[in-house]
Amino acid sequence: MNNDANALSxxxxxxxxxxxxxxxxxxxxxxxxxxxxxxxxxxxxRIFQIFLFKQLITEVK
Known part of the structure:
Protein backbone atom coordinates (compact mmCIF):
# COMPACT_ATOMS: atom_id res chain seq x y z
CA MET A 1 0.00 0.00 0.00
CA ASN A 2 2.73 2.43 1.02
CA ASN A 3 4.85 1.58 -2.05
CA ASP A 4 1.86 2.22 -4.31
CA ALA A 5 1.32 5.61 -2.68
CA ASN A 6 5.01 6.47 -3.12
CA ALA A 7 4.96 5.43 -6.76
CA LEU A 8 1.82 7.46 -7.37
CA SER A 9 3.26 10.58 -5.76
CA ARG A 46 30.78 28.65 -22.67
CA ILE A 47 31.01 26.87 -26.03
CA PHE A 48 27.77 25.04 -25.33
CA GLN A 49 26.15 28.34 -24.30
CA ILE A 50 27.27 30.10 -27.49
CA PHE A 51 26.04 27.16 -29.57
CA LEU A 52 22.62 27.22 -27.90
CA PHE A 53 22.43 30.99 -28.16
CA LYS A 54 23.18 30.89 -31.90
CA GLN A 55 20.53 28.22 -32.36
CA LEU A 56 17.96 30.30 -30.51
CA ILE A 57 18.79 33.37 -32.59
CA THR A 58 18.47 31.45 -35.86
CA GLU A 59 15.12 30.02 -34.72
CA VAL A 60 13.78 33.46 -33.80
CA LYS A 61 14.66 34.97 -37.22
Whole structure:
Protein backbone atom coordinates (compact mmCIF):
# COMPACT_ATOMS: atom_id res chain seq x y z
CA MET A 1 0.00 0.00 0.00
CA ASN A 2 2.73 2.43 1.02
CA ASN A 3 4.85 1.58 -2.05
CA ASP A 4 1.86 2.22 -4.31
CA ALA A 5 1.32 5.61 -2.68
CA ASN A 6 5.01 6.47 -3.12
CA ALA A 7 4.96 5.43 -6.76
CA LEU A 8 1.82 7.46 -7.37
CA SER A 9 3.26 10.58 -5.76
CA UNK A 10 6.47 10.13 -7.78
CA UNK A 11 4.51 9.86 -11.04
CA UNK A 12 2.51 12.95 -10.06
CA UNK A 13 5.73 14.86 -9.31
CA UNK A 14 7.20 13.89 -12.66
CA UNK A 15 3.99 14.89 -14.45
CA UNK A 16 3.95 18.28 -12.69
CA UNK A 17 7.61 18.82 -13.56
CA UNK A 18 7.02 17.98 -17.22
CA UNK A 19 3.95 20.21 -17.47
CA UNK A 20 5.89 23.03 -15.78
CA UNK A 21 8.73 22.60 -18.27
CA UNK A 22 6.31 22.60 -21.20
CA UNK A 23 4.50 25.69 -19.96
CA UNK A 24 7.71 27.61 -19.29
CA UNK A 25 9.27 29.53 -22.14
CA UNK A 26 12.08 28.14 -24.27
CA UNK A 27 14.57 30.54 -22.66
CA UNK A 28 13.68 29.37 -19.18
CA UNK A 29 13.99 25.75 -20.30
CA UNK A 30 17.42 26.42 -21.80
CA UNK A 31 18.50 28.24 -18.64
CA UNK A 32 17.32 25.31 -16.52
CA UNK A 33 19.13 22.83 -18.77
CA UNK A 34 22.27 24.97 -18.58
CA UNK A 35 22.10 24.93 -14.79
CA UNK A 36 21.63 21.16 -14.75
CA UNK A 37 24.42 20.72 -17.30
CA UNK A 38 26.80 22.95 -15.33
CA UNK A 39 25.88 21.16 -12.11
CA UNK A 40 26.65 17.72 -13.55
CA UNK A 41 29.83 18.57 -15.46
CA UNK A 42 31.36 21.29 -13.32
CA UNK A 43 33.10 22.63 -16.41
CA UNK A 44 32.56 26.06 -17.94
CA UNK A 45 30.06 25.49 -20.72
CA ARG A 46 30.78 28.65 -22.67
CA ILE A 47 31.01 26.87 -26.03
CA PHE A 48 27.77 25.04 -25.33
CA GLN A 49 26.15 28.34 -24.30
CA ILE A 50 27.27 30.10 -27.49
CA PHE A 51 26.04 27.16 -29.57
CA LEU A 52 22.62 27.22 -27.90
CA PHE A 53 22.43 30.99 -28.16
CA LYS A 54 23.18 30.89 -31.90
CA GLN A 55 20.53 28.22 -32.36
CA LEU A 56 17.96 30.30 -30.51
CA ILE A 57 18.79 33.37 -32.59
CA THR A 58 18.47 31.45 -35.86
CA GLU A 59 15.12 30.02 -34.72
CA VAL A 60 13.78 33.46 -33.80
CA LYS A 61 14.66 34.97 -37.22
Missing amino acids: FVTDVRITISTMLSSTRTEMVRMLMCIFRFFTGFPV
